[in-house]
Amino acid sequence: MIRVGLLGHGVVGSGVAEILRKNGDVLWARTGQRLELASICDLRDFSHLEYASLFTKDALAMARDKSIDVFVECMGGVEPARSFVLEAVRQGKHVVTSNKALVVAAGEEIAALAQEKGVRFLYEASVGGGIPVVTPIRQCLAANRLDRIAGILNGTTNYILTRMKDGGVSFDAALQEAQRLGYAESDPSADVQGDDARRKICILAHIAFGSPLDDGHIFTEGISALTREDMLYARELGRSVKLLAVAELVSGGWRALVAPAMLPQGHPLGGVDDVFNAVLVHGDMVDDVLFYGRGAGALPTASAMVGDVLDIALHPGDAPLCPPRGELAALPSLGGQTRLFTRVLRAPAETADRVLAQIPGSRLVRLDGPAFQGEFGLITEEGEEAALRKAIDELGLPHGAVLRYMSV
Amino acid sequence: MIRVGLLGHGVVGSGVAEILRKNGDVLWARTGQRLELASICDLRDFSHLEYASLFTKDALAMARDKSIDVFVECMGGVEPARSFVLEAVRQGKHVVTSNKALVVAAGEEIAALAQEKGVRFLYEASVGGGIPVVTPIRQCLAANRLDRIAGILNGTTNYILTRMKDGGVSFDAALQEAQRLGYAESDPSADVQGDDARRKICILAHIAFGSPLDDGHIFTEGISALTREDMLYARELGRSVKLLAVAELVSGGWRALVAPAMLPQGHPLGGVDDVFNAVLVHGDMVDDVLFYGRGAGALPTASAMVGDVLDIALHPGDAPLCPPRGELAALPSLGGQTRLFTRVLRAPAETADRVLAQIPGSRLVRLDGPAFQGEFGLITEEGEEAALRKAIDELGLPHGAVLRYMSV
Numbered sequence: 001m002i003r004v005g006l007l008g009h010g011v012v013g014s015g016v017a018e019i020l021r022k023n024g025d026v027l028w029a030r031t032g033q034r035l036e037l038a039s040i041c042d043l044r045d046f047s048h049l050e051y052a053s054l055f056t057k058d059a060l061a062m063a064r065d066k067s068i069d070v071f072v073e074c075m076g077g078v079e080p081a082r083s084f085v086l087e088a089v090r091q092g093k094h095v096v097t098s099n100k101a102l103v104v105a106a107g108e109e110i111a112a113l114a115q116e117k118g119v120r121f122l123y124e125a126s127v128g129g130g131i132p133v134v135t136p137i138r139q140c141l142a143a144n145r146l147d148r149i150a151g152i153l154n155g156t157t158n159y160i161l162t163r164m165k166d167g168g169v170s171f172d173a174a175l176q177e178a179q180r181l182g183y184a185e186s187d188p189s190a191d192v193q194g195d196d197a198r199r200k201i202c203i204l205a206h207i208a209f210g211s212p213l214d215d216g217h218i219f220t221e222g223i224s225a226l227t228r229e230d231m232l233y234a235r236e237l238g239r240s241v242k243l244l245a246v247a248e249l250v251s252g253g254w255r256a257l258v259a260p261a262m263l264p265q266g267h268p269l270g271g272v273d274d275v276f277n278a279v280l281v282h283g284d285m286v287d288d289v290l291f292y293g294r295g296a297g298a299l300p301t302a303s304a305m306v307g308d309v310l311d312i313a314l315h316p317g318d319a320p321l322c323p324p325r326g327e328l329a330a331l332p333s334l335g336g337q338t339r340l341f342t343r344v345l346r347a348p349a350e351t352a353d354r355v356l357a358q359i360p361g362s363r364l365v366r367l368d369g370p371a372f373q374g375e376f377g378l379i380t381e382e383g384e385e386a387a388l389r390k391a392i393d394e395l396g397l398p399h400g401a402v403l404r405y406m407s408v
Numbered sequence: 409m410i411r412v413g414l415l416g417h418g419v420v421g422s423g424v425a426e427i428l429r430k431n432g433d434v435l436w437a438r439t440g441q442r443l444e445l446a447s448i449c450d451l452r453d454f455s456h457l458e459y460a461s462l463f464t465k466d467a468l469a470m471a472r473d474k475s476i477d478v479f480v481e482c483m484g485g486v487e488p489a490r491s492f493v494l495e496a497v498r499q500g501k502h503v504v505t506s507n508k509a510l511v512v513a514a515g516e517e518i519a520a521l522a523q524e525k526g527v528r529f530l531y532e533a534s535v536g537g538g539i540p541v542v543t544p545i546r547q548c549l550a551a552n553r554l555d556r557i558a559g560i561l562n563g564t565t566n567y568i569l570t571r572m573k574d575g576g577v578s579f580d581a582a583l584q585e586a587q588r589l590g591y592a593e594s595d596p597s598a599d600v601q602g603d604d605a606r607r608k609i610c611i612l613a614h615i616a617f618g619s620p621l622d623d624g625h626i627f628t629e630g631i632s633a634l635t636r637e638d639m640l641y642a643r644e645l646g647r648s649v650k651l652l653a654v655a656e657l658v659s660g661g662w663r664a665l666v667a668p669a670m671l672p673q674g675h676p677l678g679g680v681d682d683v684f685n686a687v688l689v690h691g692d693m694v695d696d697v698l699f700y701g702r703g704a705g706a707l708p709t710a711s712a713m714v715g716d717v718l719d720i721a722l723h724p725g726d727a728p729l730c731p732p733r734g735e736l737a738a739l740p741s742l743g744g745q746t747r748l749f750t751r752v753l754r755a756p757a758e759t760a761d762r763v764l765a766q767i768p769g770s771r772l773v774r775l776d777g778p779a780f781q782g783e784f785g786l787i788t789e790e791g792e793e794a795a796l797r798k799a800i801d802e803l804g805l806p807h808g809a810v811l812r813y814m815s816v
Binding site for chain 2 (some may be wrong): 008017019023026027029030031032047113124132134135137138139140141142143144145210266268271273283284285287288290291292293294297299300302303304306307309311315318319347392
């Protein structure tokens with residue numbers, strides 16, 4: 001029997017409780033062991049619940065409860081979650097979390113202590129909600145040198161972009177709609193500014209490349225500067241706009257970034273719409289593999305967490321997720337090759353020639369209609385991203401959001 | 409150290425040898441153990457290879473070689489592969505295979521012996537080539553009651569259908585092209601008649617539902633009756649034609665079938681083109697999850713096999729893939745609800761009324777152009793599939809291939 005202590009009974013935590021209670025027979029058939037919900041810590045009042053007797057308000061006592069085998073953290077935030085988790089590990093408990101902020105801020109500290117104590121620290125649910133990505137990357141694709149991950153890792157922004165594309169609405173209107181539907185929080189900044197996606201790509205790179213859990217150097221741009229007009233250029237160009245998180249292992253180190261991109265038709269991520277997430281992984285042997293599904297939500301996320309508990313039940317002595325490796329330098333996010341798109345605004349007639357002279361090889365796109373008077377879309381040739389962004393700024397012309405113009 | 413014996417050095421076997429030789433450092437970092445290619449059995453002459461000294465022609469001796477830990481079967485076919493594998497298991501070796509015919513014909517026998525001997529029998533590569541599906545379904549999604557799997561499981565037929573759609577060519581021309589490119593074998597019947605996809609959906613159902621490895625009752629229809637005209641109806645209807653393998657867990661048992669289908673825009677499998685495979689899994693907690701990638705090819709398939717070897721290195725004492733469960737009845741493949749599409753051919757003018765009278769609720773579609781003179785497309789209302797197919801036959805009219813007309 002595996003006894004689970006649950007820290008936090010909010011959206012995801014209550015999902016974990018529901019799965020453990022409803023699908024106990026399935027879990028038993030898969031593991032040959034009972035996974036029992038032993039204790040739940042939450043400061044709020046849940047005395048109306050059928051399982052009210054399991055609740056406690058003392059997280060430290062739960063972290064020290066000798067009868068608990070797995071500590072499932074659904075509290076969110078870095079502190080005090082970190083302290084409770086570290087105490088649980090110190091007491092010899094395995095830990096499962098969906099908390100990406102915690103994993104990025106303290107994952108290496110927790111993993112090191114877990115290794116010392118011979119327990120496991122798993123966080124499948126921290127990326128892609130219910131979609132299996134961490135375990136497949138770590139285990140099923142382990143025969144590969146993995147060198148590239150690209151993902152749509154944030155469901156809120158993907159929903160907003162889908163509404164802007166299909167509904168022709170503005171960013172603000174789409175955001176409000178997402179908030180009404182519960183897809184965006186009242187303070188949506190972590191989603192729309194790209195911070196959530198940055199933490200997730202940092203975690204995926206760690207699993208795939210062994211890079212450090214440090215997202216401080218990752219260039220991050222959100223979607224709030226995107227307009228309906230950008231969507232119309234994308235449609236004209238046969239493309240779709242996505243907030244893309246990318247990490248690459250390259251000679252000399254690794255780099256990552258989060259930025260809006262225009263994806264061509266036929267790109268495996270181009271058709272991923274609404275709140276769905278998808279992760280595209282490239283390995284030297286397997287080529288591209290894609291994982292797709294619901295990247296958030298109580299039950300999908302809880303499904304991944306209970307999958308981790310089951311992994312622990314089957315393999316309590318497994319090696320850490322990411323084995324130690326040599327130094328892997330964090331390279332500048334904008335050091336790679338790409339093409340860029342932007343709208344050049346309020347451009348006098350002679351501007352086009354100057355743009356083509358200053359950014360050689362560019363292509364200009366003009367759309368009909370009053371909204372596009374006196375502006376054009378600029379698509380650069382492929383070049384070093386930092387240099388291209390500088391060249392656009394040095395035009396000294398007002399311009400819209402800058403999007404990566406990706407090939408398949 | 410884990411010592412690997414490789415049975416068969418053909419397309420996939422040589423891929424396994426290449427990965428073990430080239431990516432040994434990656435595997436070592438992931439497992440903390442050396443995975444060593446110890447012996448290769450093949451009757452052909454490979455004396456020109458750098459690792460020619462590893463070859464033997466005696467498969468039984470390799471199966472009995474006490475220094476070998478994992479027996480990797482890349483021989484294909486049921487016999488004599490089955491006998492060699494059973495002998496290897498009897499001698500206490502773990503077994504990894506990509507051989508779907510072997511898994512369906514003898515998988516339960518091998519798994520039972522493996523359990524008795526305390527060794528593992530893994531076959532991730534038998535479905536979806538390099539795409540991780542078996543392990544994610546078994547482990548990562550194990551918190552779910554999985555009740556539905558739909559997949560594009562055969563790359564050859566998917567390539568042919570893509571060429572028929574995009575290139576406007578006939579089935580025969582597309583097949584010849586696939587053969588020229590090495591995507592189809594000189595005898596393509598197992599692919600184009602759907603037998604390959606049937607074995608794979610049978611294996612996936614076994615992993616997901618615990619159904620027996622018995623594909624005898626699975627209704628199987630291939631793609632050789634499909635025409636360019638079917639593709640044009642699909643385009644007019646905003647749909648794409650795919651060879652779909654489906655398995656469902658329903659009240660009273662499970663059922664599966666392999667048949668061509670028209671998928672609407674927005675269906676997660678609708679955009680899976682060329683030789684790619686995809687598997688869509690539905691669980692009660694996670695909703696839909698999709699796995700996508702190269703479903704065949706030497707290195708992708710070998711990547712999955714080496715992933716299994718690594719799984720064994722990490723978890724030599726793991727439980728069997730599919731735990732024993734109670735009887736699960738095999739229900740008739742055509743007992744489910746669906747809509748159907750077919751072309752009604754050489755139909756006199758008064759036929760339409762008769763069709764609508766005999767198959768109430770149907771919708772007729774007419775395309776312009778000389779190729780469509782005197783015919784129409786028939787889309788039935790939703791009903792029991794067997795009854796709908798019978799009703800189409802009872803029209804007594806010549807008709808084209810019957811395709812399932814799926815909703816999202």
